[in-house]
Amino acid sequence: MGMKYFQIILFTIFASQSVDAGTPAEAEAIVQEHKTLMDAWRTDLAAAQSMEQMNAIIAKKPDIKNYRNRMIRVVGAEFRNPWSLKYAGWLLAKTPLDVTDLKIIMEYANKFHMKAPDLGNFCYNVALSKQPVIAKKLFIEKAHKVIQDPKQKGIAAIALAVTLSEMGDSSVNNARRLSLVKEAIIHAKDEKLGETNVGEISMELVHRLKNLNKGCVAPEISGIDSSGAQVNLAQYKGKVVMLVFWSSFDLPVEKTIELLSFMQNIEKQYAGKNFVLIGVNKDQIGNLRELEKGAKTTKINISDPQQKIFQQYRVASPPLCYVLDQQGRIQFTGIVGSFATLTVDALLSPAKPKAKAKDKVAPAKP
Secondary structure (H helix, E strand, C coil): CCHHHHHHHHHHHHCEEEEEEEECHHHHHHHHHHHHHHHHHHHHHHHHHCCCHHHHHHHHCCCCHHHHHHHHHHHHHHHHCCCCCHHHHHHHHHCCCHHHHHHHHHHHHHCCCCCCCCCHHHHHHHHHHCCCHHHHHHHHHHHHHHHHCCHHHHHHHHHHHHHHHCCCCCCCHHHHHHHHHHHHHHHHCCCCCCCEEEEEEEEEHHHHHHCCCCCCCCCCEEEEEEECCEEEEHHHHHEEEEEEEEEEEEEEEEEHHHHHHHHHHHHHHCCCCCCEEEEEEECCHHHHHHHHHHHCCCEEEEEEECCCCHHHHHCCCCCCCEEECCCCCCEEEECHHHHHHHHHHHCCCCCCCCCCCCCCCCCCCC
16 A cells, blocks of 8 residues: 555544644654643542542543643644654553554554664554554564664563563563563663663563463462451462452443453352452452442452552553462463463363273284
8 A cells, every 4th residue: 555545544533733834842742741641630530438438539630632632633733853753652561553554654654663772662652552462563673673773672671571571471482582572671771761771671571471371370369358358368368369450440441340240250150169269359348349339340359559569560551350269370361361261261260181082902803
């Protein structure tokens, strides 16, 4: 598909929104305004003491679509200019983009920015974006090969390691991830990426590989439920355990209701079997009590408003699910869905080894 075609698409989408060419200063102002408002919103949300307060604060969450549209107006007609790559990356990592927007940004990155001085940083935003993992992997691998600057190449390496984390826990994949982490630490350990740096991201990846990978014994959990009763993971050893990290505010309200209903259905599905579902909730404890009072949650929920257990299990974007086998080893990590329940089924009803066919003895000759 020719470049002229994409230029026509770009003009059609953005011409009505962008009369004058945007500037880096305008784009940076949008980024900083959004960050400032989101920081204040998170502070207010963490301080909410009731569901009523929380719902009122959630309703005032800064509208990311507004910031996305404003950014598109500024950079939409400037995607060929070098300065736009930083803000195209912000759009990828921070905002919901439709298929057309994603295609345009990635096409322009491929055609105009493969020699950009900040291509490694863009790769990290690609790794965080909501597009198919194979598409992310192919782009970052291509960029990693052509980048000459060692620091940017190191950033691309950590971006590729992050992307490969979405592609399973095979020994080959894990070995490649560790190799990329090593490269990133050697060349770009102190390079900033948002509010963190390559070194910190590398340590997190290594921690996950060594402590939270498939086959690892799950870290011990000790906490209290909404009544103040102690809940320890060790007391459920011998059972298949599904750990679900969740809150009432990380998803839109309707999606949260769907999640809680799905969790309740899982609990009913495995009732009477050697299974337990444990929720780990980061709401204020009063909010959790209100949800439980309305019979909207599963039976066991650990209250974790300080997010100590969330951090222990490296849960940055709930909901997230771990499935542990009867010996407390991690067998699944991912979304609460069919793959999680298939893992539970396999652990509760392991396949029996096929009996060996008995050797046939030839009949004796008369």
